[in-house]
Amino acid sequence: MLQAPQNEVSRELQSRGVELQQHVSFGKGLEAAVWRNPGMAPDQVPVYDRPGHHTLSLYLEGGYKVRRLDDTKAGESAPGKLCLLPANHQSRWFVGDSLRMFHLYITPDYLNYLAQSTLDLDPRQLELKDETFKDSPFTESVVNSVFLSMDWQGETDRMALGNAAQLLIFDLLKNHSDRARNLTVRxxxxxxxxxxxxxxxxxxxxxxxxxxxxxxxxxxxxxxxxxxxxxxxxxxxxxxxxxxxxxxxxxxxxxxxxxxxxxxxxxxxxxxxxxxxxxxxxxxxxxxxxxxx
Incomplete structure:
Protein backbone atom coordinates (compact mmCIF):
# COMPACT_ATOMS: atom_id res chain seq x y z
CA MET A 1 0.00 0.00 0.00
CA LEU A 2 1.34 3.43 -0.93
CA GLN A 3 2.20 5.80 1.87
CA ALA A 4 0.38 9.06 1.24
CA PRO A 5 2.19 12.42 1.23
CA GLN A 6 1.91 14.15 4.58
CA ASN A 7 0.72 17.62 3.64
CA GLU A 8 -2.49 19.66 3.62
CA VAL A 9 -3.33 19.35 -0.09
CA SER A 10 -2.90 15.57 -0.01
CA ARG A 11 -5.03 15.23 3.09
CA GLU A 12 -7.80 17.28 1.46
CA LEU A 13 -7.70 15.06 -1.65
CA GLN A 14 -7.81 11.89 0.45
CA SER A 15 -10.74 13.20 2.46
CA ARG A 16 -12.64 13.62 -0.84
CA GLY A 17 -11.96 10.04 -1.95
CA VAL A 18 -9.31 10.87 -4.55
CA GLU A 19 -7.14 7.84 -5.39
CA LEU A 20 -3.39 8.01 -4.84
CA GLN A 21 -1.71 6.09 -7.69
CA GLN A 22 1.96 6.89 -7.17
CA HIS A 23 4.05 8.60 -4.52
CA VAL A 24 7.76 9.20 -3.95
CA SER A 25 9.51 11.24 -1.28
CA PHE A 26 12.94 12.68 -1.99
CA GLY A 27 13.41 13.89 1.57
CA LYS A 28 14.37 17.45 2.55
CA GLY A 29 10.90 18.83 1.79
CA LEU A 30 10.24 17.44 -1.68
CA GLU A 31 7.61 14.87 -2.74
CA ALA A 32 5.77 13.86 -5.92
CA ALA A 33 2.44 12.09 -6.42
CA VAL A 34 -0.02 11.05 -9.11
CA TRP A 35 -3.73 11.17 -8.26
CA ARG A 36 -6.89 10.03 -10.02
CA ASN A 37 -10.01 12.03 -9.19
CA PRO A 38 -13.23 10.35 -10.35
CA GLY A 39 -15.10 13.66 -10.30
CA MET A 40 -17.20 15.11 -7.52
CA ALA A 41 -20.75 16.19 -6.84
CA PRO A 42 -21.36 19.96 -6.80
CA ASP A 43 -21.54 19.95 -3.02
CA GLN A 44 -18.16 18.21 -2.73
CA VAL A 45 -15.88 21.18 -3.32
CA PRO A 46 -12.16 20.68 -2.55
CA VAL A 47 -10.83 23.60 -0.52
CA TYR A 48 -7.16 24.41 -0.02
CA ASP A 49 -6.94 26.76 2.95
CA ARG A 50 -3.47 28.26 3.39
CA PRO A 51 -1.37 25.07 3.06
CA GLY A 52 2.15 25.23 4.44
CA HIS A 53 3.75 24.05 1.19
CA HIS A 54 3.87 24.86 -2.52
CA THR A 55 2.09 22.60 -5.02
CA LEU A 56 2.90 22.25 -8.72
CA SER A 57 0.05 20.44 -10.50
CA LEU A 58 -0.03 19.18 -14.08
CA TYR A 59 -3.18 17.63 -15.56
CA LEU A 60 -2.40 14.33 -17.28
CA GLU A 61 -5.80 13.04 -18.40
CA GLY A 62 -9.32 14.50 -18.38
CA GLY A 63 -10.17 17.51 -16.25
CA TYR A 64 -12.06 19.38 -18.97
CA LYS A 65 -14.80 20.37 -16.51
CA VAL A 66 -12.62 21.53 -13.62
CA ARG A 67 -13.14 25.12 -12.51
CA ARG A 68 -11.42 27.26 -9.91
CA LEU A 69 -14.34 28.90 -8.15
CA ASP A 70 -12.39 31.74 -6.52
CA ASP A 71 -10.71 32.88 -9.76
CA THR A 72 -13.14 33.99 -12.46
CA LYS A 73 -10.24 34.90 -14.79
CA ALA A 74 -8.77 31.39 -14.85
CA GLY A 75 -8.64 29.84 -18.31
CA GLU A 76 -9.93 26.47 -19.48
CA SER A 77 -8.69 23.26 -17.90
CA ALA A 78 -7.40 20.38 -20.04
CA PRO A 79 -4.60 17.79 -20.11
CA GLY A 80 -1.21 19.52 -20.14
CA LYS A 81 -2.39 22.52 -18.11
CA LEU A 82 -0.32 23.66 -15.14
CA CYS A 83 -1.57 25.00 -11.82
CA LEU A 84 0.88 26.54 -9.37
CA LEU A 85 -0.48 26.89 -5.85
CA PRO A 86 1.92 28.72 -3.51
CA ALA A 87 2.07 28.11 0.19
CA ASN A 88 -0.51 30.07 2.19
CA HIS A 89 -2.81 30.48 -0.83
CA GLN A 90 -6.58 29.84 -0.71
CA SER A 91 -8.60 28.15 -3.46
CA ARG A 92 -11.89 26.33 -4.07
CA TRP A 93 -12.48 23.89 -6.94
CA PHE A 94 -15.37 22.36 -8.85
CA VAL A 95 -14.43 18.98 -10.35
CA GLY A 96 -17.10 18.12 -12.90
CA ASP A 97 -15.37 15.16 -14.56
CA SER A 98 -12.65 12.64 -13.90
CA LEU A 99 -9.00 13.59 -14.17
CA ARG A 100 -5.54 12.26 -13.51
CA MET A 101 -2.94 14.71 -12.28
CA PHE A 102 0.71 14.96 -11.26
CA HIS A 103 1.65 16.87 -8.11
CA LEU A 104 5.03 18.10 -6.89
CA TYR A 105 5.06 19.29 -3.27
CA ILE A 106 7.80 21.67 -2.15
CA THR A 107 8.28 23.11 1.31
CA PRO A 108 9.11 26.84 1.53
CA ASP A 109 12.38 26.03 3.29
CA TYR A 110 13.51 23.79 0.45
CA LEU A 111 12.51 26.30 -2.23
CA ASN A 112 14.32 29.08 -0.38
CA TYR A 113 17.43 26.92 -0.09
CA LEU A 114 17.45 26.26 -3.84
CA ALA A 115 16.76 29.91 -4.67
CA GLN A 116 19.70 31.02 -2.59
CA SER A 117 22.12 28.29 -3.67
CA THR A 118 21.36 28.28 -7.41
CA LEU A 119 20.13 31.79 -8.26
CA ASP A 120 21.75 33.79 -5.46
CA LEU A 121 18.31 35.18 -4.62
CA ASP A 122 17.34 36.57 -1.25
CA PRO A 123 14.54 34.17 -0.19
CA ARG A 124 12.78 37.03 1.57
CA GLN A 125 12.22 38.65 -1.82
CA LEU A 126 11.07 35.47 -3.57
CA GLU A 127 7.40 34.84 -4.26
CA LEU A 128 5.94 32.14 -6.50
CA LYS A 129 3.05 33.22 -8.69
CA ASP A 130 -0.44 31.83 -8.12
CA GLU A 131 -1.28 30.39 -11.56
CA THR A 132 -4.23 28.38 -12.87
CA PHE A 133 -4.53 26.39 -16.12
CA LYS A 134 -1.37 27.72 -17.75
CA ASP A 135 0.56 26.17 -20.62
CA SER A 136 4.02 24.89 -19.71
CA PRO A 137 5.61 22.75 -22.44
CA PHE A 138 8.74 22.32 -20.32
CA THR A 139 6.86 20.95 -17.31
CA GLU A 140 4.73 18.71 -19.50
CA SER A 141 7.82 17.33 -21.26
CA VAL A 142 9.71 16.57 -18.02
CA VAL A 143 6.70 14.92 -16.36
CA ASN A 144 5.83 12.78 -19.39
CA SER A 145 9.35 11.78 -20.40
CA VAL A 146 10.77 11.16 -16.93
CA PHE A 147 8.19 10.82 -14.16
CA LEU A 148 5.66 8.80 -16.14
CA SER A 149 8.26 6.52 -17.71
CA MET A 150 10.11 5.37 -14.60
CA ASP A 151 9.57 3.08 -11.63
CA TRP A 152 8.93 5.36 -8.67
CA GLN A 153 9.58 2.55 -6.21
CA GLY A 154 12.83 1.40 -7.84
CA GLU A 155 15.85 2.72 -5.98
CA THR A 156 17.94 2.99 -9.16
CA ASP A 157 15.38 5.30 -10.82
CA ARG A 158 15.10 7.61 -7.83
CA MET A 159 18.16 9.66 -8.75
CA ALA A 160 16.76 10.40 -12.22
CA LEU A 161 13.41 11.35 -10.67
CA GLY A 162 15.13 13.61 -8.16
CA ASN A 163 17.08 15.27 -10.94
CA ALA A 164 13.84 15.87 -12.87
CA ALA A 165 12.22 17.37 -9.76
CA GLN A 166 15.16 19.78 -9.43
CA LEU A 167 14.67 20.87 -13.06
CA LEU A 168 10.98 21.55 -12.44
CA ILE A 169 11.75 23.66 -9.38
CA PHE A 170 14.44 25.62 -11.20
CA ASP A 171 11.95 26.36 -13.97
CA LEU A 172 9.48 27.63 -11.35
CA LEU A 173 12.13 29.93 -9.94
CA LYS A 174 13.06 31.29 -13.37
CA ASN A 175 9.69 31.49 -15.08
CA HIS A 176 6.96 31.38 -12.45
CA SER A 177 8.15 33.70 -9.71
CA ASP A 178 8.21 37.45 -9.20
CA ARG A 179 12.00 37.40 -8.84
CA ALA A 180 12.84 35.48 -12.03
CA ARG A 181 16.42 35.67 -13.23
CA ASN A 182 18.41 33.72 -15.79
CA LEU A 183 21.19 31.54 -14.47
CA THR A 184 24.10 30.25 -16.48
CA VAL A 185 26.30 27.65 -14.87
CA ARG A 186 29.82 27.82 -16.28
Missing part, protein backbone atom coordinates in the same frame (compact mmCIF):
# COMPACT_ATOMS: atom_id res chain seq x y z
CA UNK A 187 32.62 25.31 -15.98
CA UNK A 188 32.48 21.90 -14.40
CA UNK A 189 33.70 20.07 -11.35
CA UNK A 190 37.31 20.33 -10.25
CA UNK A 191 39.50 17.24 -10.80
CA UNK A 192 39.49 16.72 -7.03
CA UNK A 193 35.69 16.77 -6.84
CA UNK A 194 35.45 14.42 -9.82
CA UNK A 195 37.71 11.93 -8.04
CA UNK A 196 35.75 12.26 -4.81
CA UNK A 197 32.46 11.55 -6.56
CA UNK A 198 33.81 8.62 -8.59
CA UNK A 199 35.29 7.06 -5.45
CA UNK A 200 32.09 7.63 -3.47
CA UNK A 201 29.92 6.08 -6.19
CA UNK A 202 32.29 3.10 -6.54
CA UNK A 203 32.22 2.51 -2.78
CA UNK A 204 28.42 2.68 -2.55
CA UNK A 205 27.22 0.91 -5.71
CA UNK A 206 25.40 -1.68 -3.60
CA UNK A 207 23.24 1.06 -2.08
CA UNK A 208 20.56 3.45 -3.36
CA UNK A 209 22.22 6.70 -4.41
CA UNK A 210 20.48 10.08 -4.67
CA UNK A 211 21.48 13.49 -5.94
CA UNK A 212 21.52 14.70 -2.35
CA UNK A 213 24.04 11.98 -1.46
CA UNK A 214 26.39 13.11 -4.23
CA UNK A 215 25.85 16.82 -3.63
CA UNK A 216 26.65 16.44 0.07
CA UNK A 217 30.08 15.00 -0.77
CA UNK A 218 31.29 18.22 -2.37
CA UNK A 219 29.05 20.85 -0.77
CA UNK A 220 26.86 21.75 -3.74
CA UNK A 221 23.11 22.04 -4.12
CA UNK A 222 21.56 19.05 -5.92
CA UNK A 223 20.72 21.24 -8.91
CA UNK A 224 24.26 22.57 -9.26
CA UNK A 225 25.65 19.08 -8.81
CA UNK A 226 23.49 17.70 -11.63
CA UNK A 227 24.45 20.52 -14.01
CA UNK A 228 28.18 20.50 -13.25
CA UNK A 229 28.37 16.70 -13.19
CA UNK A 230 27.06 16.54 -16.76
CA UNK A 231 29.52 19.22 -17.85
CA UNK A 232 32.37 17.20 -16.37
CA UNK A 233 31.40 13.62 -17.23
CA UNK A 234 29.27 14.18 -20.34
CA UNK A 235 26.22 12.36 -18.95
CA UNK A 236 23.78 12.98 -16.06
CA UNK A 237 24.57 11.46 -12.64
CA UNK A 238 21.91 8.74 -12.86
CA UNK A 239 23.29 7.48 -16.19
CA UNK A 240 26.83 7.51 -14.84
CA UNK A 241 25.78 5.51 -11.78
CA UNK A 242 23.93 3.00 -13.98
CA UNK A 243 27.00 2.61 -16.18
CA UNK A 244 29.12 1.89 -13.10
CA UNK A 245 26.61 -0.68 -11.85
CA UNK A 246 26.67 -2.43 -15.20
CA UNK A 247 30.45 -2.35 -15.39
CA UNK A 248 30.74 -4.00 -11.97
CA UNK A 249 28.09 -6.55 -12.92
CA UNK A 250 29.98 -7.41 -16.11
CA UNK A 251 33.16 -7.95 -14.13
CA UNK A 252 31.38 -10.22 -11.64
CA UNK A 253 29.78 -12.21 -14.44
CA UNK A 254 33.20 -12.79 -15.98
CA UNK A 255 35.27 -13.46 -12.90
CA UNK A 256 33.04 -14.74 -10.10
CA UNK A 257 30.75 -17.66 -9.47
CA UNK A 258 28.07 -15.49 -7.86
CA UNK A 259 24.44 -16.11 -8.80
CA UNK A 260 22.47 -13.52 -10.75
CA UNK A 261 20.36 -12.49 -7.76
CA UNK A 262 23.51 -12.02 -5.68
CA UNK A 263 25.15 -9.94 -8.41
CA UNK A 264 22.02 -7.80 -8.70
CA UNK A 265 22.16 -7.09 -4.96
CA UNK A 266 25.90 -6.42 -5.01
CA UNK A 267 25.53 -3.89 -7.83
CA UNK A 268 22.57 -2.02 -6.34
CA UNK A 269 19.76 -3.17 -8.64
CA UNK A 270 16.31 -3.32 -7.10
CA UNK A 271 15.74 -6.91 -8.26
CA UNK A 272 17.17 -9.65 -10.47
CA UNK A 273 14.66 -8.80 -13.20
CA UNK A 274 15.65 -5.14 -13.07
CA UNK A 275 19.30 -6.19 -13.39
CA UNK A 276 18.55 -8.48 -16.33
CA UNK A 277 16.45 -5.90 -18.17
CA UNK A 278 19.01 -3.12 -17.65
CA UNK A 279 21.91 -5.35 -18.69
CA UNK A 280 20.17 -6.53 -21.85
CA UNK A 281 19.20 -2.97 -22.80
CA UNK A 282 22.83 -1.87 -22.50
CA UNK A 283 24.70 -4.96 -23.76
CA UNK A 284 22.23 -6.64 -26.09
CA UNK A 285 22.40 -9.89 -24.10
CA UNK A 286 20.88 -11.13 -20.88
CA UNK A 287 23.36 -11.65 -18.02
CA UNK A 288 22.92 -15.41 -18.33
CA UNK A 289 23.69 -15.36 -22.04
CA UNK A 290 26.65 -13.00 -21.51
CA UNK A 291 28.14 -15.38 -18.96
CA UNK A 292 28.20 -18.25 -21.45
CA UNK A 293 30.31 -16.35 -24.00
Missing amino acids: GGLSPRDQRLLKDFIEAHLDQPLTLDDLADQIGLSPYHLARMFKLSFGIPPHKFVMAQRLERAEDLLRHSGMGLAEIALECGFSSQSHFSNSFKAAKGLTPRAFRTL
Whole structure:
Protein backbone atom coordinates (compact mmCIF):
# COMPACT_ATOMS: atom_id res chain seq x y z
CA MET A 1 0.00 0.00 0.00
CA LEU A 2 1.34 3.43 -0.93
CA GLN A 3 2.20 5.80 1.87
CA ALA A 4 0.38 9.06 1.24
CA PRO A 5 2.19 12.42 1.23
CA GLN A 6 1.91 14.15 4.58
CA ASN A 7 0.72 17.62 3.64
CA GLU A 8 -2.49 19.66 3.62
CA VAL A 9 -3.33 19.35 -0.09
CA SER A 10 -2.90 15.57 -0.01
CA ARG A 11 -5.03 15.23 3.09
CA GLU A 12 -7.80 17.28 1.46
CA LEU A 13 -7.70 15.06 -1.65
CA GLN A 14 -7.81 11.89 0.45
CA SER A 15 -10.74 13.20 2.46
CA ARG A 16 -12.64 13.62 -0.84
CA GLY A 17 -11.96 10.04 -1.95
CA VAL A 18 -9.31 10.87 -4.55
CA GLU A 19 -7.14 7.84 -5.39
CA LEU A 20 -3.39 8.01 -4.84
CA GLN A 21 -1.71 6.09 -7.69
CA GLN A 22 1.96 6.89 -7.17
CA HIS A 23 4.05 8.60 -4.52
CA VAL A 24 7.76 9.20 -3.95
CA SER A 25 9.51 11.24 -1.28
CA PHE A 26 12.94 12.68 -1.99
CA GLY A 27 13.41 13.89 1.57
CA LYS A 28 14.37 17.45 2.55
CA GLY A 29 10.90 18.83 1.79
CA LEU A 30 10.24 17.44 -1.68
CA GLU A 31 7.61 14.87 -2.74
CA ALA A 32 5.77 13.86 -5.92
CA ALA A 33 2.44 12.09 -6.42
CA VAL A 34 -0.02 11.05 -9.11
CA TRP A 35 -3.73 11.17 -8.26
CA ARG A 36 -6.89 10.03 -10.02
CA ASN A 37 -10.01 12.03 -9.19
CA PRO A 38 -13.23 10.35 -10.35
CA GLY A 39 -15.10 13.66 -10.30
CA MET A 40 -17.20 15.11 -7.52
CA ALA A 41 -20.75 16.19 -6.84
CA PRO A 42 -21.36 19.96 -6.80
CA ASP A 43 -21.54 19.95 -3.02
CA GLN A 44 -18.16 18.21 -2.73
CA VAL A 45 -15.88 21.18 -3.32
CA PRO A 46 -12.16 20.68 -2.55
CA VAL A 47 -10.83 23.60 -0.52
CA TYR A 48 -7.16 24.41 -0.02
CA ASP A 49 -6.94 26.76 2.95
CA ARG A 50 -3.47 28.26 3.39
CA PRO A 51 -1.37 25.07 3.06
CA GLY A 52 2.15 25.23 4.44
CA HIS A 53 3.75 24.05 1.19
CA HIS A 54 3.87 24.86 -2.52
CA THR A 55 2.09 22.60 -5.02
CA LEU A 56 2.90 22.25 -8.72
CA SER A 57 0.05 20.44 -10.50
CA LEU A 58 -0.03 19.18 -14.08
CA TYR A 59 -3.18 17.63 -15.56
CA LEU A 60 -2.40 14.33 -17.28
CA GLU A 61 -5.80 13.04 -18.40
CA GLY A 62 -9.32 14.50 -18.38
CA GLY A 63 -10.17 17.51 -16.25
CA TYR A 64 -12.06 19.38 -18.97
CA LYS A 65 -14.80 20.37 -16.51
CA VAL A 66 -12.62 21.53 -13.62
CA ARG A 67 -13.14 25.12 -12.51
CA ARG A 68 -11.42 27.26 -9.91
CA LEU A 69 -14.34 28.90 -8.15
CA ASP A 70 -12.39 31.74 -6.52
CA ASP A 71 -10.71 32.88 -9.76
CA THR A 72 -13.14 33.99 -12.46
CA LYS A 73 -10.24 34.90 -14.79
CA ALA A 74 -8.77 31.39 -14.85
CA GLY A 75 -8.64 29.84 -18.31
CA GLU A 76 -9.93 26.47 -19.48
CA SER A 77 -8.69 23.26 -17.90
CA ALA A 78 -7.40 20.38 -20.04
CA PRO A 79 -4.60 17.79 -20.11
CA GLY A 80 -1.21 19.52 -20.14
CA LYS A 81 -2.39 22.52 -18.11
CA LEU A 82 -0.32 23.66 -15.14
CA CYS A 83 -1.57 25.00 -11.82
CA LEU A 84 0.88 26.54 -9.37
CA LEU A 85 -0.48 26.89 -5.85
CA PRO A 86 1.92 28.72 -3.51
CA ALA A 87 2.07 28.11 0.19
CA ASN A 88 -0.51 30.07 2.19
CA HIS A 89 -2.81 30.48 -0.83
CA GLN A 90 -6.58 29.84 -0.71
CA SER A 91 -8.60 28.15 -3.46
CA ARG A 92 -11.89 26.33 -4.07
CA TRP A 93 -12.48 23.89 -6.94
CA PHE A 94 -15.37 22.36 -8.85
CA VAL A 95 -14.43 18.98 -10.35
CA GLY A 96 -17.10 18.12 -12.90
CA ASP A 97 -15.37 15.16 -14.56
CA SER A 98 -12.65 12.64 -13.90
CA LEU A 99 -9.00 13.59 -14.17
CA ARG A 100 -5.54 12.26 -13.51
CA MET A 101 -2.94 14.71 -12.28
CA PHE A 102 0.71 14.96 -11.26
CA HIS A 103 1.65 16.87 -8.11
CA LEU A 104 5.03 18.10 -6.89
CA TYR A 105 5.06 19.29 -3.27
CA ILE A 106 7.80 21.67 -2.15
CA THR A 107 8.28 23.11 1.31
CA PRO A 108 9.11 26.84 1.53
CA ASP A 109 12.38 26.03 3.29
CA TYR A 110 13.51 23.79 0.45
CA LEU A 111 12.51 26.30 -2.23
CA ASN A 112 14.32 29.08 -0.38
CA TYR A 113 17.43 26.92 -0.09
CA LEU A 114 17.45 26.26 -3.84
CA ALA A 115 16.76 29.91 -4.67
CA GLN A 116 19.70 31.02 -2.59
CA SER A 117 22.12 28.29 -3.67
CA THR A 118 21.36 28.28 -7.41
CA LEU A 119 20.13 31.79 -8.26
CA ASP A 120 21.75 33.79 -5.46
CA LEU A 121 18.31 35.18 -4.62
CA ASP A 122 17.34 36.57 -1.25
CA PRO A 123 14.54 34.17 -0.19
CA ARG A 124 12.78 37.03 1.57
CA GLN A 125 12.22 38.65 -1.82
CA LEU A 126 11.07 35.47 -3.57
CA GLU A 127 7.40 34.84 -4.26
CA LEU A 128 5.94 32.14 -6.50
CA LYS A 129 3.05 33.22 -8.69
CA ASP A 130 -0.44 31.83 -8.12
CA GLU A 131 -1.28 30.39 -11.56
CA THR A 132 -4.23 28.38 -12.87
CA PHE A 133 -4.53 26.39 -16.12
CA LYS A 134 -1.37 27.72 -17.75
CA ASP A 135 0.56 26.17 -20.62
CA SER A 136 4.02 24.89 -19.71
CA PRO A 137 5.61 22.75 -22.44
CA PHE A 138 8.74 22.32 -20.32
CA THR A 139 6.86 20.95 -17.31
CA GLU A 140 4.73 18.71 -19.50
CA SER A 141 7.82 17.33 -21.26
CA VAL A 142 9.71 16.57 -18.02
CA VAL A 143 6.70 14.92 -16.36
CA ASN A 144 5.83 12.78 -19.39
CA SER A 145 9.35 11.78 -20.40
CA VAL A 146 10.77 11.16 -16.93
CA PHE A 147 8.19 10.82 -14.16
CA LEU A 148 5.66 8.80 -16.14
CA SER A 149 8.26 6.52 -17.71
CA MET A 150 10.11 5.37 -14.60
CA ASP A 151 9.57 3.08 -11.63
CA TRP A 152 8.93 5.36 -8.67
CA GLN A 153 9.58 2.55 -6.21
CA GLY A 154 12.83 1.40 -7.84
CA GLU A 155 15.85 2.72 -5.98
CA THR A 156 17.94 2.99 -9.16
CA ASP A 157 15.38 5.30 -10.82
CA ARG A 158 15.10 7.61 -7.83
CA MET A 159 18.16 9.66 -8.75
CA ALA A 160 16.76 10.40 -12.22
CA LEU A 161 13.41 11.35 -10.67
CA GLY A 162 15.13 13.61 -8.16
CA ASN A 163 17.08 15.27 -10.94
CA ALA A 164 13.84 15.87 -12.87
CA ALA A 165 12.22 17.37 -9.76
CA GLN A 166 15.16 19.78 -9.43
CA LEU A 167 14.67 20.87 -13.06
CA LEU A 168 10.98 21.55 -12.44
CA ILE A 169 11.75 23.66 -9.38
CA PHE A 170 14.44 25.62 -11.20
CA ASP A 171 11.95 26.36 -13.97
CA LEU A 172 9.48 27.63 -11.35
CA LEU A 173 12.13 29.93 -9.94
CA LYS A 174 13.06 31.29 -13.37
CA ASN A 175 9.69 31.49 -15.08
CA HIS A 176 6.96 31.38 -12.45
CA SER A 177 8.15 33.70 -9.71
CA ASP A 178 8.21 37.45 -9.20
CA ARG A 179 12.00 37.40 -8.84
CA ALA A 180 12.84 35.48 -12.03
CA ARG A 181 16.42 35.67 -13.23
CA ASN A 182 18.41 33.72 -15.79
CA LEU A 183 21.19 31.54 -14.47
CA THR A 184 24.10 30.25 -16.48
CA VAL A 185 26.30 27.65 -14.87
CA ARG A 186 29.82 27.82 -16.28
CA GLY A 187 32.62 25.31 -15.98
CA GLY A 188 32.48 21.90 -14.40
CA LEU A 189 33.70 20.07 -11.35
CA SER A 190 37.31 20.33 -10.25
CA PRO A 191 39.50 17.24 -10.80
CA ARG A 192 39.49 16.72 -7.03
CA ASP A 193 35.69 16.77 -6.84
CA GLN A 194 35.45 14.42 -9.82
CA ARG A 195 37.71 11.93 -8.04
CA LEU A 196 35.75 12.26 -4.81
CA LEU A 197 32.46 11.55 -6.56
CA LYS A 198 33.81 8.62 -8.59
CA ASP A 199 35.29 7.06 -5.45
CA PHE A 200 32.09 7.63 -3.47
CA ILE A 201 29.92 6.08 -6.19
CA GLU A 202 32.29 3.10 -6.54
CA ALA A 203 32.22 2.51 -2.78
CA HIS A 204 28.42 2.68 -2.55
CA LEU A 205 27.22 0.91 -5.71
CA ASP A 206 25.40 -1.68 -3.60
CA GLN A 207 23.24 1.06 -2.08
CA PRO A 208 20.56 3.45 -3.36
CA LEU A 209 22.22 6.70 -4.41
CA THR A 210 20.48 10.08 -4.67
CA LEU A 211 21.48 13.49 -5.94
CA ASP A 212 21.52 14.70 -2.35
CA ASP A 213 24.04 11.98 -1.46
CA LEU A 214 26.39 13.11 -4.23
CA ALA A 215 25.85 16.82 -3.63
CA ASP A 216 26.65 16.44 0.07
CA GLN A 217 30.08 15.00 -0.77
CA ILE A 218 31.29 18.22 -2.37
CA GLY A 219 29.05 20.85 -0.77
CA LEU A 220 26.86 21.75 -3.74
CA SER A 221 23.11 22.04 -4.12
CA PRO A 222 21.56 19.05 -5.92
CA TYR A 223 20.72 21.24 -8.91
CA HIS A 224 24.26 22.57 -9.26
CA LEU A 225 25.65 19.08 -8.81
CA ALA A 226 23.49 17.70 -11.63
CA ARG A 227 24.45 20.52 -14.01
CA MET A 228 28.18 20.50 -13.25
CA PHE A 229 28.37 16.70 -13.19
CA LYS A 230 27.06 16.54 -16.76
CA LEU A 231 29.52 19.22 -17.85
CA SER A 232 32.37 17.20 -16.37
CA PHE A 233 31.40 13.62 -17.23
CA GLY A 234 29.27 14.18 -20.34
CA ILE A 235 26.22 12.36 -18.95
CA PRO A 236 23.78 12.98 -16.06
CA PRO A 237 24.57 11.46 -12.64
CA HIS A 238 21.91 8.74 -12.86
CA LYS A 239 23.29 7.48 -16.19
CA PHE A 240 26.83 7.51 -14.84
CA VAL A 241 25.78 5.51 -11.78
CA MET A 242 23.93 3.00 -13.98
CA ALA A 243 27.00 2.61 -16.18
CA GLN A 244 29.12 1.89 -13.10
CA ARG A 245 26.61 -0.68 -11.85
CA LEU A 246 26.67 -2.43 -15.20
CA GLU A 247 30.45 -2.35 -15.39
CA ARG A 248 30.74 -4.00 -11.97
CA ALA A 249 28.09 -6.55 -12.92
CA GLU A 250 29.98 -7.41 -16.11
CA ASP A 251 33.16 -7.95 -14.13
CA LEU A 252 31.38 -10.22 -11.64
CA LEU A 253 29.78 -12.21 -14.44
CA ARG A 254 33.20 -12.79 -15.98
CA HIS A 255 35.27 -13.46 -12.90
CA SER A 256 33.04 -14.74 -10.10
CA GLY A 257 30.75 -17.66 -9.47
CA MET A 258 28.07 -15.49 -7.86
CA GLY A 259 24.44 -16.11 -8.80
CA LEU A 260 22.47 -13.52 -10.75
CA ALA A 261 20.36 -12.49 -7.76
CA GLU A 262 23.51 -12.02 -5.68
CA ILE A 263 25.15 -9.94 -8.41
CA ALA A 264 22.02 -7.80 -8.70
CA LEU A 265 22.16 -7.09 -4.96
CA GLU A 266 25.90 -6.42 -5.01
CA CYS A 267 25.53 -3.89 -7.83
CA GLY A 268 22.57 -2.02 -6.34
CA PHE A 269 19.76 -3.17 -8.64
CA SER A 270 16.31 -3.32 -7.10
CA SER A 271 15.74 -6.91 -8.26
CA GLN A 272 17.17 -9.65 -10.47
CA SER A 273 14.66 -8.80 -13.20
CA HIS A 274 15.65 -5.14 -13.07
CA PHE A 275 19.30 -6.19 -13.39
CA SER A 276 18.55 -8.48 -16.33
CA ASN A 277 16.45 -5.90 -18.17
CA SER A 278 19.01 -3.12 -17.65
CA PHE A 279 21.91 -5.35 -18.69
CA LYS A 280 20.17 -6.53 -21.85
CA ALA A 281 19.20 -2.97 -22.80
CA ALA A 282 22.83 -1.87 -22.50
CA LYS A 283 24.70 -4.96 -23.76
CA GLY A 284 22.23 -6.64 -26.09
CA LEU A 285 22.40 -9.89 -24.10
CA THR A 286 20.88 -11.13 -20.88
CA PRO A 287 23.36 -11.65 -18.02
CA ARG A 288 22.92 -15.41 -18.33
CA ALA A 289 23.69 -15.36 -22.04
CA PHE A 290 26.65 -13.00 -21.51
CA ARG A 291 28.14 -15.38 -18.96
CA THR A 292 28.20 -18.25 -21.45
CA LEU A 293 30.31 -16.35 -24.00
